[in-house]
Amino acid sequence: MPGQLGENAAIVTLWFVSASDPQSIIRSEPRADRGYGRKLLAQLNPAWPITPIGQFALNRSVPASENEFYIAGFPGITIIQTVLEDVTSLSKLSPRLLKSVPATDIYVFAVNEETTLGGFAHLVDGKVKRSFIAYEERVFEDDGIPSGFEAPYWAGKMGTRKTPLALPFNPIELVAEAQRAWLGFDLSTSPDINVVAYATDGRPEPKIAQPRLISSAEVTQAAVDKLRAREASDYDDYEQHEAPDRVVSQRMIGNAKKAAESAQRMGKSLWRAGREFGANMAEKLRHTDR
Incomplete structure (x- = not known):
């Protein structure tokens, strides 16, 4: 189980998309390449001790914890999920991370269920088109023109308001709506999104017992x-x-x-x-x- 995140920390999932129809690629349930993620992490930080720790469906498992990366590289799509300590500005995430994979569109989704911190960003050709991140009662970043899917939430027609001084919605609710609108499908009901998990803290690779054949x-x-x-x-x-x-x-x-x-x-x-x-x-x- 993932540990408790820091106050401004969040589970961040980046989608690097060049494909015109991401939904059709995910629907085919491609298998993640273990070597691809290892090379990508070595590019991000050559000093990291990289250990593969599992292979499973991103949308059917617990999210990444600290010092873990869930990665998948498909034709026209690369997915990276990890924990970042300070995500009060999605438009200013590490350039090394944002430029790690060439892509026409980059979608960023950040969530911390414990603190209600939620945010999303869309970069086109490296430029920020929309970026929003907030707690229920505090907005950290609100750049760009709101997308059409946001309108019912800002108008108070969708979402839940905690207090009169809070936003008319829980930011995490709007993150889920952004995922559906930008990616073209709902992660909770889509086919398995296969990823490979890696640790970068030096832990050993888990051993898998081989089945014994009966003579x-x-x-x-x-x-x-x-x-x-x-x-x-x-x-x-x-x-x-x-x-x-x-x-x-x-x-x-x-x-x-x-x-x-x-x-x-x-x-x-x-x-x-x-x-x-x-x-x-x-x-x-x-x-x-x-």
Whole structure:
């Protein structure tokens, strides 16, 4: 779970967009390239110790925490999410960050749920077209002409007002509206937006346990043991029998034979699956940092 953010800190998500229809690209659910994010972070700060820590859907997970970056690079779209300490002016974010990816349009969204700090900005060819960020009771930046989607909120027709001295809306509500209007879709209901997560604080890469393949011998033994237990439960103490450990019925032999044959077939399938799994993993690792 993310830790508590500082007073003027926020989770900032930047969309670098050159594609004419971002929605169609997201709808195709492209897979994020692990190597792309690593190279982008190395460009931002060569001194950072970069550690991949996961791969998941941006819009189905908890947001980035301090010293973490969620990154995805798709055709015509790059997404970066991280935590910034002072975001009282979105138009004056680090030029290194804003220029890290060439794009026609850059959309910035900043949110701190704990303090109601919320903001959004749109830069076109590097110039600020609209930038707004505020608490419910304090506006830090309000540059450019408000977009059409903002009008109902400023008019008090949408959003919730906390006090008579507050804005007629919670700034975070307007951030969500800006995302829908500028990107062309609602993140909460869109297909998965796949990203790769990285840490820059030197933490080790999490270890993922590999599944153990069960051998055909183990399957055979389990089947035979199950059959023995079943035969023992069918033994009738009121009939005359030899000692149970000397009784070997033809039915049990036949069942054990069938179980062994089935296990042999299963063993071959598991061997092939294991071989394919190993080949796939080798291929993925070979392309990891491309």
